[in-house]
Amino acid sequence: MKKQKHLHKHEKAxxxxxxxxxxxxxxxxxxxxxxxxxDISTQILAVISLLKKANTKxxxxxxxxxxxxxINASEEKTVESKLEELEKTIEYMEKHM
Amino acid sequence: MKKQKHLHKHEKAxxxxxxxxxxxxxxxxxxxxxxxxxDISTQILAVISLLKKANTKxxxxxxxxxxxxxINASEEKTVESKLEELEKTIEYMEKHM
Amino acid sequence: MKKQKHLHKHEKAxxxxxxxxxxxxxxxxxxxxxxxxxDISTQILAVISLLKKANTKxxxxxxxxxxxxxINASEEKTVESKLEELEKTIEYMEKHM
Amino acid sequence: MKKQKHLHKHEKAxxxxxxxxxxxxxxxxxxxxxxxxxDISTQILAVISLLKKANTKxxxxxxxxxxxxxINASEEKTVESKLEELEKTIEYMEKHM
Structure with missing residues (x-):
């Protein structure tokens, strides 16, 4: 059951x-x-676009x-680290997208 | 047997x-x-990079x-159309990579 | 003077x-x-990489x-809208990077 | 005059x-x-898209x-090296686009 709940969270992705x-x-x-x-190249490029969408989701x-x-739990340290992670992800996207 | 031969052509991809x-x-x-x-995002971005490599191959x-x-067969018309296709693929890469 | 202050904020970019x-x-x-x-293409691609870095910064x-x-000012509505904007930017990066 | 002629060749780019x-x-x-x-990020991403177009051109x-x-001059060696360059450029695009 738990797996379904987690799958639901990222359902669209x-x-x-x-x-x-x-x-x-x-x-x-x-x-x-x-x-x-x-035609094979065109299909691979289409999968790349689809995975980019999954990542965005x-x-x-x-x-x-x-x-x-x-943020809502006002956990300052946690917020700080999550925002730092987000910065790293944006940097990672720059290199891999 | 024929399938193996074709797979061999794009073996690395x-x-x-x-x-x-x-x-x-x-x-x-x-x-x-x-x-x-x-971590999920990081893995998706890694698959995107891998598929880009497959496309290049x-x-x-x-x-x-x-x-x-x-070119070697000096089929002028065929060469012309294959070069045009390559131009379109480069354009397609621009939009999807 | 004000311009310098703003330039300083995005100095690296x-x-x-x-x-x-x-x-x-x-x-x-x-x-x-x-x-x-x-060689011209190679240089254009290098500028694209540099601009991606500027965007990340x-x-x-x-x-x-x-x-x-x-977040620190606990302006809930503002935080909400800024996070939404960030989502849109990530989506925009997906299409333009 | 010569500069104009060269600029004309890549006029759109x-x-x-x-x-x-x-x-x-x-x-x-x-x-x-x-x-x-x-808004600044959105503009940078727009320039990236424009430079991708310039590269394609x-x-x-x-x-x-x-x-x-x-190809038309049937310079086999030259054709061979130019096709190899094109392969490298496609690989370079994969990393920088």
């Missing part, structure tokens, strides 16, 4: 992740069927749950 | 794709286990096989 | 922005001097000043 | 580069005027001129 997995399967089949390289949920909860 | 699929499975399990959002193989074959 | 401007000037001169296209400063100030 | 320069000036003025960080022109000329 999980949907994107599962779709991305299915698309990767389809790309591997395209390669097996010797489909044209350019995870971070939005993070801001709306973890960060807001720490 | 297929390896990245299969790794990416495994990583996505692991991310979904992280969410089920209520792992921290920032597919395009390199395309240049080294399809495009070179058309 | 301003330095990157001014460097990026200088690099763009240099790229235009490369084109005037008929330098090789691939602006957002870090924003989190450390505007967002922290609102 | 030069226009984007000059626009990007002007936008960076405007961003620095925004910072001087203590404009809101999120440079590479398209490269394919349509340098690469096609080498």
């Amino acid at each position: 999980v949907r994107d992740l599962k779709t991305a997995k299915g698309q990767i399967d389809a790309i591997i089949r395209m390669i097996e069927d010797d489909r044209y390289c350019i 995870v971070l939005k949920t993070h801001i709306e749950t973890c960060i807001k909860e720490a | 297929v390896r990245d794709l299969k790794t990416a699929k495994g990583q996505i499975d692991a991310i979904i399990r992280m969410i089920e286990d209520d792992r921290y959002c920032i 597919v395009l390199k193989t395309h240049i080294e096989t399809c495009i070179k074959e058309a | 301003v330095r990157d922005l001014k460097t990026a401007k200088g690099q763009i000037d240099a790229i235009i001169r490369m084109i005037e001097d008929d330098r090789y296209c691939i 602006v957002l870090k400063t924003h989190i450390e000043t505007c967002i922290k100030e609102a | 030069v226009r984007d580069l000059k626009t990007a320069k002007g936008q960076i000036d405007a961003i620095i003025r925004m910072i001087e005027d203590d404009r809101y960080c999120i 440079v590479l398209k022109t490269h394919i349509e001129t340098c690469i096609k000329e080498a």
